[in-house]
Amino acid sequence: MASKDTGLQPHGGPSYPRGHALLLDPLLNKGTAFTEAERDALGLRGLLPPHVFSMEEQVKRVMGNFRRKPDALEKYIFLTSLQNRNETLFYRLVQENLEEMIPIIYTPVVGQACLEFGAIFRRPRGLYISIRDRGRIADILTHWPVNDVRMIVVTDGERILGLGDLGALGMGIPIGKLSLYTACAGVHPGYTLPIMLDVGTDNTTLHHDPLYIGLNQRRARGAEYDAFLEEFVTAVAHAFPKALLQWEDFGNTNAFRLLHQYRERICSFNDDIQGTAGVALAGLLGSLRISGAKLRDQRVLFLGAGEAGTGIADLLVAAMREEGLSEAEARQRCWFVDSQGLVVQSRLAKLAEHKRPYAHDHAFVATLAEAVNALKPTALIGVSGQAQAFTEPIVRQMAALNRHPVVFALSNPTSKAECTAEQAYTWTDGRAIFASGSPFPTVKLGEREFVPGQGNNVYIFPGVGLGALVAEASQVTDRMFLRGARTLASLVSAEDIALGRVFPSLTKIREVSLEIATAVAEEAFKSGLARRARPADLKADIAARMFVPEYQSYA
Structure with a gap:
Protein backbone atom coordinates (compact mmCIF):
# COMPACT_ATOMS: atom_id res chain seq x y z
CA MET A 1 0.00 0.00 0.00
CA ALA A 2 1.25 3.47 -0.80
CA SER A 3 0.88 6.45 1.50
CA LYS A 4 0.12 9.90 0.19
CA ASP A 5 3.86 10.62 0.21
CA THR A 6 4.66 7.62 -1.98
CA GLY A 7 1.53 7.59 -4.09
CA LEU A 8 3.48 7.15 -7.33
CA GLN A 9 4.87 3.80 -6.26
CA PRO A 10 2.41 1.76 -8.36
CA HIS A 11 3.88 3.51 -11.41
CA GLY A 12 7.39 2.49 -10.39
CA GLY A 13 8.68 5.56 -8.57
CA PRO A 14 9.31 9.17 -9.56
CA SER A 15 9.69 8.45 -13.29
CA TYR A 16 6.58 9.63 -15.16
CA PRO A 17 5.60 10.71 -18.66
CA ARG A 18 5.70 14.27 -19.96
CA GLY A 19 3.52 16.47 -22.06
CA HIS A 20 0.41 15.08 -23.68
CA ALA A 21 1.16 11.56 -22.40
CA LEU A 22 1.06 12.85 -18.82
CA LEU A 23 -2.40 14.35 -19.38
CA LEU A 24 -3.64 10.97 -20.59
CA ASP A 25 -2.54 9.15 -17.44
CA PRO A 26 -5.48 9.28 -14.99
CA LEU A 27 -3.30 8.41 -12.00
CA LEU A 28 -0.90 11.30 -12.63
CA ASN A 29 -3.02 13.90 -14.42
CA LYS A 30 -3.94 17.06 -12.49
CA GLY A 31 -5.66 18.82 -15.37
CA THR A 32 -5.97 22.56 -14.86
CA ALA A 33 -4.30 22.23 -11.43
CA PHE A 34 -0.79 21.89 -12.87
CA THR A 35 1.18 24.88 -11.60
CA GLU A 36 3.05 27.33 -13.82
CA ALA A 37 6.37 25.74 -12.87
CA GLU A 38 5.06 22.25 -13.57
CA ARG A 39 3.74 23.29 -16.96
CA ASP A 40 7.19 24.51 -17.94
CA ALA A 41 9.09 21.56 -16.47
CA LEU A 42 6.78 18.87 -17.87
CA GLY A 43 6.19 20.18 -21.38
CA LEU A 44 2.57 21.15 -20.69
CA ARG A 45 2.74 24.79 -21.75
CA GLY A 46 0.03 25.37 -24.34
CA LEU A 47 -1.70 22.05 -23.71
CA LEU A 48 -3.90 23.50 -20.96
CA PRO A 49 -5.98 26.67 -20.52
CA PRO A 50 -3.79 29.34 -18.88
CA HIS A 51 -5.68 29.70 -15.59
CA VAL A 52 -4.36 27.48 -12.78
CA PHE A 53 -7.16 26.10 -10.59
CA CYS A 267 -5.24 -14.85 -0.52
CA SER A 268 -8.90 -14.52 -1.49
CA PHE A 269 -12.50 -14.25 -0.37
CA ASN A 270 -15.99 -14.14 -1.86
CA ASP A 271 -17.76 -10.91 -1.06
CA ASP A 272 -21.23 -12.27 -1.84
CA ILE A 273 -20.74 -15.06 0.68
CA GLN A 274 -18.44 -13.59 3.33
CA GLY A 275 -18.84 -9.84 2.89
CA THR A 276 -22.62 -10.05 2.97
CA ALA A 277 -22.34 -12.30 6.02
CA GLY A 278 -20.18 -9.79 7.83
CA VAL A 279 -22.44 -6.81 7.27
CA ALA A 280 -25.62 -8.77 8.07
CA LEU A 281 -24.14 -10.14 11.29
CA ALA A 282 -23.08 -6.63 12.27
CA GLY A 283 -26.66 -5.48 11.66
CA LEU A 284 -28.04 -8.29 13.82
CA LEU A 285 -25.59 -7.41 16.59
CA GLY A 286 -26.63 -3.78 16.30
CA SER A 287 -30.30 -4.74 16.50
CA LEU A 288 -29.69 -6.31 19.91
CA ARG A 289 -28.86 -2.85 21.29
CA ILE A 290 -32.40 -1.82 20.39
CA SER A 291 -34.24 -5.00 21.40
CA GLY A 292 -32.10 -5.79 24.44
CA ALA A 293 -32.06 -9.48 23.44
CA LYS A 294 -29.10 -11.86 23.18
CA LEU A 295 -27.68 -13.19 19.95
CA ARG A 296 -27.85 -16.80 21.12
CA ASP A 297 -31.62 -16.47 21.61
CA GLN A 298 -32.38 -15.30 18.07
CA ARG A 299 -34.27 -17.43 15.56
CA VAL A 300 -33.47 -16.21 12.05
CA LEU A 301 -35.52 -17.03 8.96
CA PHE A 302 -33.91 -16.42 5.58
CA LEU A 303 -35.75 -15.97 2.31
CA GLY A 304 -33.18 -17.19 -0.20
CA ALA A 305 -30.68 -19.99 0.34
CA GLY A 306 -27.89 -19.02 -2.04
CA GLU A 307 -24.45 -17.55 -1.47
CA ALA A 308 -25.57 -14.61 0.64
CA GLY A 309 -28.06 -16.45 2.85
CA THR A 310 -25.96 -19.46 3.75
CA GLY A 311 -22.88 -17.23 4.09
CA ILE A 312 -24.71 -15.12 6.68
CA ALA A 313 -25.90 -18.22 8.50
CA ASP A 314 -22.41 -19.73 8.64
CA LEU A 315 -20.96 -16.58 10.19
CA LEU A 316 -23.94 -16.27 12.54
CA VAL A 317 -23.32 -19.83 13.70
CA ALA A 318 -19.68 -18.96 14.39
CA ALA A 319 -20.74 -15.91 16.41
CA MET A 320 -23.29 -17.93 18.43
CA ARG A 321 -20.67 -20.56 19.16
CA GLU A 322 -18.52 -17.82 20.66
CA GLU A 323 -21.45 -17.12 22.99
CA GLY A 324 -21.58 -20.69 24.23
CA LEU A 325 -23.84 -22.62 21.86
CA SER A 326 -22.76 -25.83 20.20
CA GLU A 327 -22.60 -25.90 16.41
CA ALA A 328 -25.78 -27.99 16.25
CA GLU A 329 -27.61 -25.61 18.60
CA ALA A 330 -26.50 -22.60 16.60
CA ARG A 331 -27.53 -24.10 13.26
CA GLN A 332 -30.94 -24.93 14.74
CA ARG A 333 -31.52 -21.17 15.06
CA CYS A 334 -31.09 -20.61 11.32
CA TRP A 335 -33.90 -21.56 8.92
CA PHE A 336 -34.29 -21.15 5.17
CA VAL A 337 -37.07 -20.80 2.63
CA ASP A 338 -35.86 -21.29 -0.94
CA SER A 339 -37.75 -21.42 -4.23
CA GLN A 340 -39.27 -24.79 -3.27
CA GLY A 341 -40.32 -23.92 0.28
CA LEU A 342 -38.90 -24.54 3.75
CA VAL A 343 -35.53 -26.30 3.75
CA VAL A 344 -36.12 -29.44 5.84
CA GLN A 345 -34.79 -32.97 6.25
CA SER A 346 -37.40 -34.52 3.96
CA ARG A 347 -35.85 -32.57 1.05
CA LEU A 348 -32.26 -33.50 1.89
CA ALA A 349 -31.57 -35.76 -1.10
CA LYS A 350 -32.36 -32.98 -3.60
CA LEU A 351 -30.67 -30.09 -1.78
CA ALA A 352 -27.46 -28.40 -2.91
CA GLU A 353 -24.48 -29.08 -0.66
CA HIS A 354 -24.42 -25.61 0.93
CA LYS A 355 -28.07 -25.92 2.07
CA ARG A 356 -27.80 -29.32 3.72
CA PRO A 357 -26.43 -28.20 7.12
CA TYR A 358 -29.63 -26.14 7.54
CA ALA A 359 -32.12 -28.85 6.60
CA HIS A 360 -33.82 -29.34 9.98
CA ASP A 361 -36.25 -31.97 11.19
CA HIS A 362 -39.54 -30.12 10.71
CA ALA A 363 -42.73 -30.51 8.73
CA PHE A 364 -42.46 -29.07 5.24
CA VAL A 365 -44.29 -25.83 4.48
CA ALA A 366 -44.42 -24.31 1.03
CA THR A 367 -44.49 -20.56 1.60
CA LEU A 368 -42.70 -17.86 3.54
CA ALA A 369 -45.92 -16.84 5.29
CA GLU A 370 -46.45 -20.39 6.53
CA ALA A 371 -42.84 -20.57 7.69
CA VAL A 372 -43.20 -17.36 9.73
CA ASN A 373 -46.31 -18.71 11.41
CA ALA A 374 -44.71 -22.09 12.14
CA LEU A 375 -41.24 -21.00 13.25
CA LYS A 376 -41.99 -17.66 14.95
CA PRO A 377 -38.67 -16.04 13.99
CA THR A 378 -37.21 -12.98 15.67
CA ALA A 379 -35.49 -11.87 12.46
CA LEU A 380 -36.46 -12.08 8.79
CA ILE A 381 -33.63 -11.68 6.27
CA GLY A 382 -34.28 -11.33 2.56
CA VAL A 383 -31.51 -12.34 0.16
CA SER A 384 -33.74 -13.72 -2.57
CA GLY A 385 -33.89 -11.02 -5.23
CA GLN A 386 -37.70 -11.31 -5.03
CA ALA A 387 -39.16 -7.82 -4.97
CA GLN A 388 -41.97 -7.26 -2.44
CA ALA A 389 -41.70 -10.81 -1.08
CA PHE A 390 -42.11 -9.41 2.46
CA THR A 391 -45.81 -8.70 2.13
CA GLU A 392 -47.89 -6.69 4.56
CA PRO A 393 -49.39 -9.81 6.26
CA ILE A 394 -45.92 -11.31 6.72
CA VAL A 395 -44.40 -8.17 8.21
CA ARG A 396 -47.43 -7.60 10.43
CA GLN A 397 -47.11 -11.18 11.67
CA MET A 398 -43.46 -10.52 12.52
CA ALA A 399 -44.62 -7.50 14.54
CA ALA A 400 -47.21 -9.61 16.33
CA LEU A 401 -44.51 -12.09 17.32
CA ASN A 402 -41.84 -9.57 18.36
CA ARG A 403 -41.78 -6.20 20.08
CA HIS A 404 -38.92 -5.20 17.77
CA PRO A 405 -39.01 -7.45 14.69
CA VAL A 406 -35.81 -7.47 12.65
CA VAL A 407 -36.61 -7.05 8.95
CA PHE A 408 -33.60 -6.96 6.65
CA ALA A 409 -34.47 -6.59 2.94
CA LEU A 410 -30.94 -7.01 1.59
CA SER A 411 -31.50 -7.82 -2.09
CA ASN A 412 -29.98 -5.43 -4.65
CA PRO A 413 -30.65 -3.29 -6.57
CA THR A 414 -33.51 -1.29 -5.02
CA SER A 415 -36.02 -2.75 -7.47
CA LYS A 416 -35.33 -6.22 -6.02
CA ALA A 417 -35.73 -5.32 -2.32
CA GLU A 418 -38.12 -7.60 -0.44
CA CYS A 419 -39.90 -4.53 0.98
CA THR A 420 -39.24 -0.83 1.37
CA ALA A 421 -38.27 0.98 4.54
CA GLU A 422 -41.57 2.85 4.57
CA GLN A 423 -43.51 -0.41 4.35
CA ALA A 424 -41.54 -2.04 7.16
CA TYR A 425 -42.00 0.90 9.53
CA THR A 426 -45.64 1.52 8.61
CA TRP A 427 -46.73 -2.11 8.93
CA THR A 428 -45.07 -2.45 12.35
CA ASP A 429 -46.12 0.93 13.77
CA GLY A 430 -42.49 1.98 13.81
CA ARG A 431 -41.27 -1.01 15.81
CA ALA A 432 -39.30 -2.75 13.06
CA ILE A 433 -35.52 -2.77 13.04
CA PHE A 434 -34.96 -2.35 9.33
CA ALA A 435 -31.97 -2.52 7.02
CA SER A 436 -31.68 -2.82 3.26
CA GLY A 437 -29.02 -3.56 0.68
CA SER A 438 -29.68 -0.37 -1.29
CA PRO A 439 -30.46 3.01 0.25
CA PHE A 440 -33.96 4.16 1.17
CA PRO A 441 -34.88 7.71 2.22
CA THR A 442 -35.73 8.80 5.72
CA VAL A 443 -39.23 7.76 6.81
CA LYS A 444 -41.54 9.99 8.88
CA LEU A 445 -44.19 8.22 10.88
CA GLY A 446 -46.28 10.57 12.96
CA GLU A 447 -43.90 12.59 15.12
CA ARG A 448 -41.06 10.11 14.68
CA GLU A 449 -38.35 10.02 12.06
CA PHE A 450 -36.52 6.85 11.05
CA VAL A 451 -33.24 6.70 9.16
CA PRO A 452 -33.07 3.21 7.64
CA GLY A 453 -29.71 1.49 7.85
CA GLN A 454 -28.11 0.35 4.63
CA GLY A 455 -26.71 -3.15 5.08
CA ASN A 456 -24.27 -2.56 2.25
CA ASN A 457 -21.15 -4.70 1.94
CA VAL A 458 -19.19 -1.46 1.61
CA TYR A 459 -19.12 -1.38 5.42
CA ILE A 460 -17.14 -4.63 5.53
CA PHE A 461 -15.16 -5.67 2.46
CA PRO A 462 -12.95 -2.55 2.06
CA GLY A 463 -11.76 -2.76 5.67
CA VAL A 464 -11.24 -6.51 5.54
CA GLY A 465 -9.30 -6.20 2.29
CA LEU A 466 -7.18 -3.33 3.61
CA GLY A 467 -6.32 -5.23 6.79
CA ALA A 468 -5.35 -8.35 4.84
CA LEU A 469 -3.21 -6.34 2.44
CA VAL A 470 -1.35 -4.42 5.13
CA ALA A 471 -0.63 -7.65 7.05
CA GLU A 472 0.28 -9.35 3.77
CA ALA A 473 -1.97 -12.20 4.91
CA SER A 474 -1.61 -15.54 3.17
CA GLN A 475 -5.33 -16.23 3.69
CA VAL A 476 -8.54 -14.40 4.53
CA THR A 477 -10.33 -16.46 7.17
CA ASP A 478 -13.90 -16.54 8.44
CA ARG A 479 -12.49 -15.44 11.78
CA MET A 480 -11.33 -12.21 10.14
CA PHE A 481 -14.86 -11.51 8.93
CA LEU A 482 -16.20 -12.27 12.40
CA ARG A 483 -13.78 -9.76 13.89
CA GLY A 484 -14.79 -7.26 11.22
CA ALA A 485 -18.50 -7.72 11.93
CA ARG A 486 -18.08 -7.27 15.68
CA THR A 487 -15.95 -4.20 15.10
CA LEU A 488 -18.55 -2.68 12.79
CA ALA A 489 -21.33 -3.32 15.31
CA SER A 490 -19.30 -1.63 18.04
CA LEU A 491 -19.09 1.56 15.95
CA VAL A 492 -22.85 2.13 15.85
CA SER A 493 -23.40 5.23 18.00
CA ALA A 494 -26.17 6.02 20.45
CA GLU A 495 -27.37 8.61 17.94
CA ASP A 496 -27.62 5.92 15.26
CA ILE A 497 -29.62 3.69 17.62
CA ALA A 498 -31.98 6.54 18.46
CA LEU A 499 -32.78 6.86 14.75
CA GLY A 500 -33.36 3.12 14.43
CA ARG A 501 -30.20 2.73 12.37
CA VAL A 502 -28.00 -0.32 12.99
CA PHE A 503 -25.07 0.86 10.87
CA PRO A 504 -22.92 4.00 11.14
CA SER A 505 -23.39 6.88 8.75
CA LEU A 506 -21.64 6.42 5.42
CA THR A 507 -19.87 9.71 6.10
CA LYS A 508 -17.75 7.80 8.64
CA ILE A 509 -16.85 4.96 6.31
CA ARG A 510 -13.10 5.62 6.18
CA GLU A 511 -12.94 5.63 9.98
CA VAL A 512 -14.99 2.42 10.00
CA SER A 513 -12.69 0.81 7.44
CA LEU A 514 -9.60 1.77 9.45
CA GLU A 515 -11.01 0.16 12.60
CA ILE A 516 -12.01 -3.00 10.73
CA ALA A 517 -8.66 -3.17 8.94
CA THR A 518 -6.87 -2.92 12.29
CA ALA A 519 -8.96 -5.75 13.76
CA VAL A 520 -8.45 -7.93 10.68
CA ALA A 521 -4.71 -7.31 10.52
CA GLU A 522 -4.46 -8.06 14.25
CA GLU A 523 -6.20 -11.37 13.62
CA ALA A 524 -3.77 -12.14 10.79
CA PHE A 525 -0.78 -11.55 13.07
CA LYS A 526 -2.39 -13.48 15.93
CA SER A 527 -3.18 -16.49 13.75
CA GLY A 528 0.27 -16.60 12.14
CA LEU A 529 -1.03 -15.78 8.65
CA ALA A 530 0.78 -12.44 8.28
CA ARG A 531 3.82 -12.42 6.02
CA ARG A 532 5.39 -9.27 7.46
CA ALA A 533 6.50 -8.18 10.92
CA ARG A 534 3.88 -6.57 13.12
CA PRO A 535 4.46 -2.81 13.49
CA ALA A 536 4.56 -1.36 17.00
CA ASP A 537 1.47 0.77 16.37
CA LEU A 538 -0.66 -1.24 13.95
CA LYS A 539 -3.50 1.25 13.58
CA ALA A 540 -1.12 4.15 12.92
CA ASP A 541 0.77 2.06 10.38
CA ILE A 542 -2.44 1.28 8.48
CA ALA A 543 -3.63 4.89 8.61
CA ALA A 544 -0.30 6.08 7.19
CA ARG A 545 -0.70 3.72 4.23
CA MET A 546 -4.20 4.87 3.25
CA PHE A 547 -4.41 6.77 -0.01
CA VAL A 548 -5.38 10.42 0.38
CA PRO A 549 -6.67 12.10 -2.80
CA GLU A 550 -4.23 14.99 -2.92
CA TYR A 551 -2.22 16.08 -5.92
CA GLN A 552 1.46 15.18 -6.08
CA SER A 553 3.99 17.92 -6.56
CA TYR A 554 6.07 17.51 -9.72
CA ALA A 555 8.34 20.49 -9.05
Missing part, protein backbone atom coordinates in the same frame (compact mmCIF):
# COMPACT_ATOMS: atom_id res chain seq x y z
CA SER A 54 -6.90 24.69 -7.08
CA MET A 55 -8.32 21.24 -6.39
CA GLU A 56 -11.08 22.87 -4.34
CA GLU A 57 -12.09 24.93 -7.36
CA GLN A 58 -12.01 21.84 -9.57
CA VAL A 59 -14.23 19.96 -7.12
CA LYS A 60 -16.73 22.81 -7.14
CA ARG A 61 -16.85 22.81 -10.94
CA VAL A 62 -17.25 19.05 -11.38
CA MET A 63 -19.83 18.87 -8.59
CA GLY A 64 -21.90 21.47 -10.39
CA ASN A 65 -21.65 19.52 -13.62
CA PHE A 66 -22.52 16.29 -11.83
CA ARG A 67 -25.70 17.73 -10.30
CA ARG A 68 -26.84 19.12 -13.64
CA LYS A 69 -27.02 15.64 -15.16
CA PRO A 70 -30.66 14.69 -15.84
CA ASP A 71 -30.69 11.20 -14.31
CA ALA A 72 -28.68 8.70 -12.30
CA LEU A 73 -27.24 6.83 -15.28
CA GLU A 74 -25.95 10.06 -16.81
CA LYS A 75 -24.34 10.86 -13.47
CA TYR A 76 -22.67 7.42 -13.51
CA ILE A 77 -21.32 8.05 -17.01
CA PHE A 78 -20.05 11.47 -15.93
CA LEU A 79 -18.20 10.03 -12.94
CA THR A 80 -16.74 7.23 -15.05
CA SER A 81 -15.37 9.78 -17.50
CA LEU A 82 -13.89 11.80 -14.65
CA GLN A 83 -12.26 8.70 -13.19
CA ASN A 84 -10.76 7.83 -16.55
CA ARG A 85 -9.06 11.20 -16.93
CA ASN A 86 -8.24 12.33 -13.35
CA GLU A 87 -8.49 9.70 -10.60
CA THR A 88 -7.27 11.95 -7.80
CA LEU A 89 -10.00 14.50 -8.48
CA PHE A 90 -12.56 11.71 -8.84
CA TYR A 91 -11.71 10.28 -5.42
CA ARG A 92 -11.65 13.69 -3.77
CA LEU A 93 -15.14 14.34 -5.14
CA VAL A 94 -16.42 10.94 -3.96
CA GLN A 95 -14.75 11.14 -0.56
CA GLU A 96 -16.25 14.55 0.18
CA ASN A 97 -19.75 13.47 -0.93
CA LEU A 98 -19.93 9.80 0.04
CA GLU A 99 -23.66 9.56 0.74
CA GLU A 100 -24.46 11.14 -2.61
CA MET A 101 -21.81 9.32 -4.65
CA ILE A 102 -21.82 5.72 -3.40
CA PRO A 103 -25.34 4.99 -4.69
CA ILE A 104 -24.17 6.22 -8.10
CA ILE A 105 -20.84 4.44 -8.42
CA TYR A 106 -22.27 1.31 -6.84
CA THR A 107 -25.69 0.03 -5.84
CA PRO A 108 -28.34 0.76 -6.94
CA VAL A 109 -27.20 2.63 -10.08
CA VAL A 110 -24.42 0.19 -10.97
CA GLY A 111 -27.13 -2.37 -11.72
CA GLN A 112 -28.59 -0.18 -14.44
CA ALA A 113 -25.08 0.67 -15.60
CA CYS A 114 -24.32 -3.03 -16.06
CA LEU A 115 -27.50 -3.54 -18.07
CA GLU A 116 -26.38 -0.64 -20.28
CA PHE A 117 -22.64 -1.36 -20.08
CA GLY A 118 -22.22 -2.10 -23.77
CA ALA A 119 -24.04 1.06 -24.78
CA ILE A 120 -22.18 3.35 -22.37
CA PHE A 121 -18.75 1.74 -22.94
CA ARG A 122 -16.26 4.55 -23.55
CA ARG A 123 -12.79 3.46 -22.53
CA PRO A 124 -11.55 0.02 -21.43
CA ARG A 125 -10.73 -0.31 -17.76
CA GLY A 126 -9.27 -3.51 -16.34
CA LEU A 127 -8.64 -6.79 -18.14
CA TYR A 128 -11.06 -8.88 -20.19
CA ILE A 129 -9.90 -12.49 -20.26
CA SER A 130 -12.04 -14.85 -22.30
CA ILE A 131 -12.11 -18.61 -22.35
CA ARG A 132 -10.66 -18.38 -25.84
CA ASP A 133 -7.49 -17.08 -24.16
CA ARG A 134 -6.71 -20.41 -22.51
CA GLY A 135 -3.00 -21.15 -22.66
CA ARG A 136 -1.97 -17.48 -22.63
CA ILE A 137 -3.51 -15.96 -19.50
CA ALA A 138 -0.10 -15.43 -17.91
CA ASP A 139 0.94 -13.40 -20.94
CA ILE A 140 -2.26 -11.33 -20.86
CA LEU A 141 -1.59 -10.37 -17.24
CA THR A 142 1.71 -8.83 -18.34
CA HIS A 143 -0.24 -6.41 -20.53
CA TRP A 144 -1.44 -4.59 -17.42
CA PRO A 145 0.79 -1.50 -17.00
CA VAL A 146 1.36 -2.02 -13.24
CA ASN A 147 3.42 -5.00 -12.10
CA ASP A 148 2.70 -4.70 -8.38
CA VAL A 149 -1.07 -5.24 -8.29
CA ARG A 150 -2.34 -5.78 -4.75
CA MET A 151 -6.14 -5.88 -5.09
CA ILE A 152 -8.08 -7.75 -7.79
CA VAL A 153 -11.86 -8.02 -8.07
CA VAL A 154 -12.94 -10.65 -10.58
CA THR A 155 -16.31 -11.82 -11.90
CA ASP A 156 -17.59 -14.12 -14.60
CA GLY A 157 -20.83 -12.14 -14.80
CA GLU A 158 -23.21 -15.01 -14.05
CA ARG A 159 -25.06 -13.53 -11.08
CA ILE A 160 -24.85 -9.77 -11.23
CA LEU A 161 -26.65 -8.34 -8.18
CA GLY A 162 -30.24 -9.56 -8.50
CA LEU A 163 -30.19 -9.16 -12.28
CA GLY A 164 -28.85 -12.57 -13.24
CA ASP A 165 -26.48 -13.54 -16.05
CA LEU A 166 -25.14 -10.43 -17.76
CA GLY A 167 -21.95 -11.95 -19.13
CA ALA A 168 -19.31 -9.37 -20.04
CA LEU A 169 -21.67 -6.53 -19.09
CA GLY A 170 -20.92 -7.47 -15.48
CA MET A 171 -17.54 -5.69 -15.68
CA GLY A 172 -19.21 -2.71 -14.03
CA ILE A 173 -19.18 -4.64 -10.75
CA PRO A 174 -15.40 -5.12 -10.35
CA ILE A 175 -14.83 -1.53 -11.46
CA GLY A 176 -17.34 -0.25 -8.91
CA LYS A 177 -16.07 -2.42 -6.07
CA LEU A 178 -12.50 -1.28 -6.57
CA SER A 179 -13.61 2.35 -6.61
CA LEU A 180 -15.08 1.70 -3.18
CA TYR A 181 -11.84 0.14 -1.96
CA THR A 182 -10.09 3.41 -2.71
CA ALA A 183 -12.83 5.83 -1.63
CA CYS A 184 -13.79 3.97 1.55
CA ALA A 185 -10.56 2.30 2.68
CA GLY A 186 -7.74 4.20 1.03
CA VAL A 187 -6.40 1.40 -1.19
CA HIS A 188 -4.27 3.21 -3.76
CA PRO A 189 -6.03 3.05 -7.17
CA GLY A 190 -2.73 2.16 -8.81
CA TYR A 191 -2.73 -1.14 -6.96
CA THR A 192 -6.19 -2.19 -8.15
CA LEU A 193 -7.19 -4.35 -11.10
CA PRO A 194 -10.74 -5.25 -12.23
CA ILE A 195 -10.98 -8.47 -14.24
CA MET A 196 -13.82 -9.89 -16.33
CA LEU A 197 -13.61 -13.63 -17.03
CA ASP A 198 -15.75 -14.08 -20.12
CA VAL A 199 -16.85 -17.70 -20.42
CA GLY A 200 -19.96 -16.88 -22.44
CA THR A 201 -23.49 -16.23 -21.26
CA ASP A 202 -26.76 -18.14 -21.05
CA ASN A 203 -28.71 -14.91 -21.43
CA THR A 204 -30.46 -15.42 -24.77
CA THR A 205 -31.33 -11.73 -25.02
CA LEU A 206 -27.63 -10.95 -25.19
CA HIS A 207 -27.14 -13.66 -27.84
CA HIS A 208 -29.49 -11.71 -30.10
CA ASP A 209 -27.97 -8.31 -29.34
CA PRO A 210 -25.63 -7.33 -32.22
CA LEU A 211 -23.94 -4.78 -29.96
CA TYR A 212 -23.16 -7.19 -27.09
CA ILE A 213 -19.49 -6.73 -26.11
CA GLY A 214 -18.76 -10.27 -24.90
CA LEU A 215 -18.49 -13.78 -26.33
CA ASN A 216 -21.69 -14.71 -28.12
CA GLN A 217 -21.87 -18.29 -26.94
CA ARG A 218 -23.35 -20.33 -24.12
CA ARG A 219 -21.46 -20.51 -20.86
CA ALA A 220 -18.60 -22.94 -20.60
CA ARG A 221 -19.09 -25.31 -17.69
CA GLY A 222 -17.61 -28.45 -16.21
CA ALA A 223 -14.03 -29.47 -16.95
CA GLU A 224 -13.48 -26.68 -19.50
CA TYR A 225 -14.53 -24.00 -17.01
CA ASP A 226 -12.48 -25.52 -14.20
CA ALA A 227 -9.32 -25.70 -16.31
CA PHE A 228 -9.78 -22.05 -17.30
CA LEU A 229 -10.14 -20.97 -13.66
CA GLU A 230 -7.16 -23.08 -12.60
CA GLU A 231 -4.98 -21.41 -15.22
CA PHE A 232 -6.25 -18.00 -14.15
CA VAL A 233 -5.56 -18.46 -10.43
CA THR A 234 -2.13 -19.96 -11.09
CA ALA A 235 -1.22 -17.05 -13.36
CA VAL A 236 -2.41 -14.43 -10.86
CA ALA A 237 -0.50 -16.03 -8.00
CA HIS A 238 2.68 -15.94 -10.07
CA ALA A 239 2.26 -12.47 -11.60
CA PHE A 240 0.99 -10.68 -8.50
CA PRO A 241 2.18 -12.65 -5.43
CA LYS A 242 1.06 -9.99 -2.94
CA ALA A 243 -2.41 -9.56 -4.43
CA LEU A 244 -5.72 -10.26 -2.73
CA LEU A 245 -8.29 -11.83 -5.07
CA GLN A 246 -11.94 -11.00 -4.42
CA TRP A 247 -14.49 -13.28 -6.11
CA GLU A 248 -17.58 -11.31 -7.08
CA ASP A 249 -21.00 -12.25 -8.46
CA PHE A 250 -20.29 -15.82 -9.51
CA GLY A 251 -23.28 -18.16 -9.75
CA ASN A 252 -24.13 -20.49 -6.88
CA THR A 253 -22.89 -23.52 -8.78
CA ASN A 254 -19.36 -22.10 -8.83
CA ALA A 255 -19.10 -19.57 -5.99
CA PHE A 256 -18.88 -21.95 -3.05
CA ARG A 257 -16.56 -24.47 -4.62
CA LEU A 258 -14.19 -21.83 -6.03
CA LEU A 259 -13.94 -20.25 -2.59
CA HIS A 260 -13.24 -23.55 -0.88
CA GLN A 261 -10.87 -24.73 -3.61
CA TYR A 262 -8.66 -21.65 -3.73
CA ARG A 263 -8.92 -19.81 -0.40
CA GLU A 264 -5.82 -21.56 0.99
CA ARG A 265 -3.87 -21.39 -2.26
CA ILE A 266 -4.23 -17.67 -2.83
